[in-house]
Amino acid sequence: MKLKIWGSRGSIPVSPYPQDTWNEKKDLLLDFHNSGLTPDDYLKSKDFNSVAGYGGNTTCVQVTSKSGSNIIIDGGSGIRPLGMSLLGSDLGKGQGEAHIYLTHYHWDHLVGLPFFVPFYIPGNKIHVYSVCEDLEEVFEILFKKPYFPVPFNVIKAQIVFHQIEPRKEFKVGDLKCTPYQLDHPDPCWGLKVNSDDKNFAHCVDTEGTRISRDKLGDDLPLYQGIDLMYFDAQYDFNDHLSKVDWGHSASQIGLDLAMREGIKKVLFTHHDPAASDAQITDLKKDTQRYFQEQRRAKTSLYPVEWDFAYDGLVVEI
Ligand SMILES: [Zn+2]
Numbered sequence: 653m654k655l656k657i658w659g660s661r662g663s664i665p666v667s668p669y670p671q672d673t674w675n676e677k678k679d680l681l682l683d684f685h686n687s688g689l690t691p692d693d694y695l696k697s698k699d700f701n702s703v704a705g706y707g708g709n710t711t712c713v714q715v716t717s718k719s720g721s722n723i724i725i726d727g728g729s730g731i732r733p734l735g736m737s738l739l740g741s742d743l744g745k746g747q748g749e750a751h752i753y754l755t756h757y758h759w760d761h762l763v764g765l766p767f768f769v770p771f772y773i774p775g776n777k778i779h780v781y782s783v784c785e786d787l788e789e790v791f792e793i794l795f796k797k798p799y800f801p802v803p804f805n806v807i808k809a810q811i812v813f814h815q816i817e818p819r820k821e822f823k824v825g826d827l828k829c830t831p832y833q834l835d836h837p838d839p840c841w842g843l844k845v846n847s848d849d850k851n852f853a854h855c856v857d858t859e860g861t862r863i864s865r866d867k868l869g870d871d872l873p874l875y876q877g878i879d880l881m882y883f884d885a886q887y888d889f890n891d892h893l894s895k896v897d898w899g900h901s902a903s904q905i906g907l908d909l910a911m912r913e914g915i916k917k918v919l920f921t922h923h924d925p926a927a928s929d930a931q932i933t934d935l936k937k938d939t940q941r942y943f944q945e946q947r948r949a950k951t952s953l954y955p956v957e958w959d960f961a962y963d964g965l966v967v968e969i
């Protein structure tokens with residue numbers, strides 16, 4: 653199974669090019685100047701995020717099975733470049749199918765949908781899934797004046813809405829998908845995706861208020877037998893404690909869950925729009941400290957692999 657991150661920011665898209673971002677890069681330019689390396693060798697010597705940052709598109713993830721079945725999770729602004737990338741496939745010729753799962757209807761998860769070009773190509777068939785109620789009505793509002801100039805009936809593709817049941821499996825090709833509830837002020841449904849004996853868990857947006865197995869109850873399977881968990885870490889740990897009911901979590905919460913349940917790898921995401929690239933890198937350092945402390949204190953905890961997501965990242969499991 654392959655995962656591509658098209659948007660890793662939360663709440664609202666951000667520009668990666670404000671003045672302060674350029675100022676942050678000054679140190680990098682000086683470092684390059686003093687290194688004596690060629691540009692190519694210098695870039696190879698750096699970690700990706702210190703040069704390119706984390707990106708500014710809101711949440712959108714593409715999951716692809718070995719045999720090519722595909723599901724898109726959420727339509728944040730990252731779905732715009734994803735749509736452009738699909739124009740080389742059958743969707744560009746009006747002979748393709750796409751599957752879009754919406755976790756909930758907060759703006760940052762929908763804002764890119766009117767810019768998903770395959771909607772406007774006649775002959776395409778696009779399936780839209782959600783557990784949240786009123787899927788068709790909510791979707792049509794996105795294409796309504798005065799919010800958007802192109803009305804819903806101008807969409808040329810065939811749209812098929814699927815109002816799905818909580819905790820009941822639905823299939824997209826050979827991808828077996830099951831929605832479980834997350835902890836968010838408006839109901840939000842994570843997704844467990846299974847294919848070829850691999851499991852991916854999409855856990856965004858969530859505050860992670862239910863941690864114990866008892867409290868997770870019927871939603872515990874979302875965190876069990878997981879090869880890769882994509883987890884909301886918008887805040888640092890102290891912010892998370894003060895922002896009760898804001899609906900977002902911190903990396904330490906995700907790590908606790910992953911170390912207990914034996915989750916193989918975690919990617920932290922839904923980065924705060926107010927966080928600079930340097931601040932997200934600081935969160936990574938905090939996470940590393942916490943991870944080492946926990947592992948030292950209790951060696952039986954699972955040695956989870958983890959990292960922070962960024963726009964354009966591809967992970968295979
Ligand atoms: Zn969100």
Ligand SMILES: [Zn+2]
Nearest residue numbers: 758836857899
């Ligand atoms: Zn939300």
